[in-house]
Amino acid sequence: MTALEDTALHGAATVALPLDKAFTFFTESFGTWWPAVYHIGRTGMADAIVEPRIGGRWHERGTDGSECDWGRVVAWEPPNRLVVTWQINGYWQYDPDLERAGEIEVRFTATGPGQTSVTLEHRHLDRLVAAEALRDAIVEQGGGWSAVLARFAKTAEAQA
Numbered sequence: 001m002t003a004l005e006d007t008a009l010h011g012a013a014t015v016a017l018p019l020d021k022a023f024t025f026f027t028e029s030f031g032t033w034w035p036a037v038y039h040i041g042r043t044g045m046a047d048a049i050v051e052p053r054i055g056g057r058w059h060e061r062g063t064d065g066s067e068c069d070w071g072r073v074v075a076w077e078p079p080n081r082l083v084v085t086w087q088i089n090g091y092w093q094y095d096p097d098l099e100r101a102g103e104i105e106v107r108f109t110a111t112g113p114g115q116t117s118v119t120l121e122h123r124h125l126d127r128l129v130a131a132e133a134l135r136d137a138i139v140e141q142g143g144g145w146s147a148v149l150a151r152f153a154k155t156a157e158a159q160a
Contacts, residue, residue, distance in 0.1 A: 011145025022116035023079035033155035090130025
């Protein structure tokens with residue numbers, strides 16, 4: 001058993017959008033709210049994309065037009081659920097080996113008229129190479145997944 005076995009990172013936010021619009025904005029406008037400083041490509045990030053289907057890529061496009069994978073879509077259940085593999089190791093490099101991939105599950109739940117709860121679980125960290133460094137960077141340097149989801153909610157509400 002590793003130090004990270006059975007460890008998961010979590011995040012949550014509430015967005016002032018109906019369920020279907022929250023899911024659509026999260027997935028179709030991913031690059032408008034994802035922090036551009038959180039990229040692994042060699043150049044600055046111009047866009048971040050989630051392809052809307054099982055097997056679709058989750059990736060970034062660099063300012064030079066290059067593309068860098070982050071993982072694949074393994075569950076696509078609009079407007080309630082999205083699961084992607086996390087194939088970024090603790091050295092902030094893409095790892096194509098699915099045996100060393102984590103997962104991120106995002107759930108969308110209507111909590112009232114025009115309001116949606118978004119919860120995120122980043123699991124299977126123990127599979128990643130140098131996972132402790134990645135976990136520490138997400139939690140300590142970036143404010144964790146709740147900070148990223150708060151940015152999503154703020155951007156979505158401003159563009160609604």
